[in-house]
Structure formats: structure tokens, C-alpha cells
Amino acid sequence: DAAEKGGYEHFMLKEMYEQPKAITDTFSPRLKDGMIEIEELNMTEEEIKSIQKIMIVACGSAYHTGMTAKYVFEEMARIPVEVDVASEFRYRNPIITDNTLVMVISQSGETADTLAALREAKERGAKVLGVVNVVGSSIAREADGVMYTWAGPEIAVATTKAYSAQLIALYLLAMKMSQVRGTIDADQLTGMIEDLKSLPTQVEMLLENKKKIQKFANRYQAAEQIFFIGRGIDYAISQEGSLKLKEISYIHSEAYAAGELKHGTISLVEEGTLVVSVLTQEPLYKKMISNMEEVRTRGAFVMAVTVEGNLEAEKAADYVLYIPKTNEYFMNSLAIIPLQLFAYEIAVGRGCDVDKPRNLAKSVTVE
Numbered sequence: 001d002a003a004e005k006g007g008y009e010h011f012m013l014k015e016m017y018e019q020p021k022a023i024t025d026t027f028s029p030r031l032k033d034g035m036i037e038i039e040e041l042n043m044t045e046e047e048i049k050s051i052q053k054i055m056i057v058a059c060g061s062a063y064h065t066g067m068t069a070k071y072v073f074e075e076m077a078r079i080p081v082e083v084d085v086a087s088e089f090r091y092r093n094p095i096i097t098d099n100t101l102v103m104v105i106s107q108s109g110e111t112a113d114t115l116a117a118l119r120e121a122k123e124r125g126a127k128v129l130g131v132v133n134v135v136g137s138s139i140a141r142e143a144d145g146v147m148y149t150w151a152g153p154e155i156a157v158a159t160t161k162a163y164s165a166q167l168i169a170l171y172l173l174a175m176k177m178s179q180v181r182g183t184i185d186a187d188q189l190t191g192m193i194e195d196l197k198s199l200p201t202q203v204e205m206l207l208e209n210k211k212k213i214q215k216f217a218n219r220y221q222a223a224e225q226i227f228f229i230g231r232g233i234d235y236a237i238s239q240e241g242s243l244k245l246k247e248i249s250y251i252h253s254e255a256y257a258a259g260e261l262k263h264g265t266i267s268l269v270e271e272g273t274l275v276v277s278v279l280t281q282e283p284l285y286k287k288m289i290s291n292m293e294e295v296r297t298r299g300a301f302v303m304a305v306t307v308e309g310n311l312e313a314e315k316a317a318d319y320v321l322y323i324p325k326t327n328e329y330f331m332n333s334l335a336i337i338p339l340q341l342f343a344y345e346i347a348v349g350r351g352c353d354v355d356k357p358r359n360l361a362k363s364v365t366v367e
């Protein structure tokens with residue numbers, strides 16, 4: 001066991017440190033001569049052009065990468081996207097037309113609900129693309145096309161590197177489709193490819209904050225509840241940050257679309273409640289800052305995760321963690337790193353079984 005952990009205290013920690021490699025291994029085989037080539041996509045340019053709707057179906061963290069992908073595909077490729085948790089999709093009589101592409105995202109490729117949703121979608125005539133980590137898994141075999149995330153085997157129940165690899169696969173798909181559909185130009189594509197290539201080093205740098213985050217996490221070990229807020233992509237990031245925290249630390253946590261706070265959640269904020277605020281999307285900075293001020297006035301301690309240079313955040317936050325600049329679509333890949341570290345450090349501090357949290361399974365193969 002110790003040998004398998006390669007010197008790390010937990011598999012989760014080891015896997016967090018494997019993220020730069022998971023990211024590189026997922027994008028590098030798909031970059032050819034400054035272009036994106038996804039042979040496994042199994043779709044002609046005509047088919048890509050004729051997509052009218054994408055439906056993304058997944059569970060858990062994979063669902064959160066789907067939430068991120070919705071913003072990316074809609075903005076970059078201008079394709080409407082619906083995202084569903086698999087257990088909802090399969091029972092809601094979804095509307096699938098000939099030009100609907102269904103994407104199922106799964107680390108294990110064996111999640112029962114996701115697999116059933118895939119079968120349901122195929123039966124209704126959809127073309128199904130799997131974004132899968134485990135080679136030869138059920139979802140990989142049954143999908144019409146499969147794009148592998150090359151994260152390697154993941155042992156810790158709480159996913160980190162497979163999540164990061166899924167994001168990359170989805171960015172590549174969005175970039176490819178946008179290029180084919182003409183919604184981005186050659187310069188934009190080149191810029192994004194450069195930004196993709198910088199991600200592994202940027203993630204490495206962010207992992208160096210472990211000690212600093214540990215110190216901060218120590219202060220919140222006894223917290224009863226922790227909230228996460230964000231808008232747009234930052235809402236999706238918040239959802240994953242909150243899930244990581246609650247699954248391994250057992251601290252009650254919820255993520256909210258920041259603008260929705262005032263419709264209920266804000267009543268839960270008490271003196272000293274930690275509110276983690278994610279603000280990586282420049283057009284939404286101002287809106288986020290006013291939400292941070294709202295909770296702070298009610299006694300919250302505000303921790304912000306934002307992009308270098310956004311000094312405004314310091315005025316509304318009690319503690320700020322910066323991430324380096326990248327393309328706005330790729331921010332999740334960076335912002336999630338301090339949130340993973342935060343969840344991990346809190347859980348370790350509370351003496352939790354980080355790799356095998358109670359009641360959870362790595363792969364849920366029953367309904």
C-alpha cells in the first residue's frame with residue numbers, strides 16, 4: 001500500500017500531484033500541427049456542423065465537468081447544451097432529435113445510472129459520445145465514439161486527476177467543434193492551444209501552495225458548515241469544491257449561484273461562517289464582489305479564489321488565493337486546485353479517512 005502511494009500520505013494527494021501529467025497526457029496526443037485532431041470522435045465535419053443540441057449526462061464530479069462544459073460549448077461553439085445528472089435524465093422522457101449529440105462523462109465507465117442513460121439515449125436514436133477514463137469499460141464499449149481521458153488509474157474515492165482530465169477532453173471537443181463550425185478563428189484557436197499547454201506548469205505552481213492552504217484549513221477544522229459561491233463557470237467550480245469538501249471532511253457544505261443567495265441561503269450565514277467565493281470570470285467580478293460584501297456584512301468570513309491582478313477582490317475578502325491567468329474558459333482547471341487542497345487539508349486535520357470516506361464508493365454500479 002505504502003509503495004503504491006509513492007511516498008504520499010494518501011492516494012488522493014498522490015493523484016492531485018499527478019494532475020499536470022493527466023492534463024498533458026490528455027491534450028498532447030490530440031494536438032497536431034497547431035490543430036486539434038480527435039480521431040476517436042468518429043464524426044465527419046458535416047456531422048459536427050449539423051449538431052443542434054448537446055445533452056451532457058453524468059454523475060457526481062463528472063456532472064460538474066459537464067456543468068463547466070455547458071458554458072464553454074455554448075459560448076465558444078454556440079451550440080445549446082443541456083446537462084443532466086444521469087438518474088434524472090433516464091426518467092424524464094428527454095427530447096432527443098436526429099441532430100442531438102449525447103455526451104456521457106464517466107471516470108469508471110461503469111456507473112449504473114450513466115450507463116443506463118447511455119442506453120436510453122441510444123434507443124431514442126441519439127449519437128452517443130463517451131468521455132471515459134477506464135479503457136474498455138462498459139460505457140467505452142457501448143458508446144458510438146469514445147474520447148479517453150488519459151488520467152491513469154484513480155484509487156481515491158474523491159476524484160481529482162480524472163476530473164482534471166475530463167475538463168481538458170471537454171475543452172478540446174469544444175475547440176474542435178468551434179473551429180469546424182467557424183465560431184472561433186485561427187488566431188483564437190492558436191491562443192487557446194498555447195494556454196492549454198501552459199496549464200500543467202500552472203497547476204504545478206498551484207500545488208506548491210499546500211502548506212499555506214493547510215494553515216488556513218486548520219482554522220476551519222471545527223466548522224459546521226461552509227458555503228461556496230460563484231457565477232457562470234465559477235458556479236460549476238464552486239459545486240465541485242463543495243462536493244470535494246463534504247465528501248471527505250463530512251462538513252456540511254453547499255454551493256450556490258451567487259445571485260441566488262438573497263433568495264434564501266443568506267439566512268444561513270452567521271457570524272464567522274466561511275464563504276468560499278470563486279471569481280475567475282472578469283465580466284462577473286463586480287457582481288461577485290457585491291455578493292461577497294452581502295455575506296460579509298452578515299458576519300461571514302470570505303475566502304476568495306481569483307485571478308492574479310484582481311486586486312478589487314481584496315476589498316471584499318478576508319483571505320485571497322490567487323490563480324495565474326489563462327483563457328477564461330480554462331479557469332476551472334486552475335481554480336479547482338486550491339479547493340482540492342483545502343478539502344484535503346481539512347479532512348486530514350479532522351482525522352477522516354480521506355481515501356475511503358464513509359458510505360461512498362469509487363464506482364457506483366448499482367442503481
Ligand code: G6P
Pocket residue numbers: 059060061062105106107108109110111114157158159360361362363364
Ligand atoms: C461516485 C464517485 C464520484 C464520481 C461518481 C461518478 O460517486 O465517488 O467521485 O464522480 O461516482 O463516477 P464516474 O466513474 O461515472 O465518473
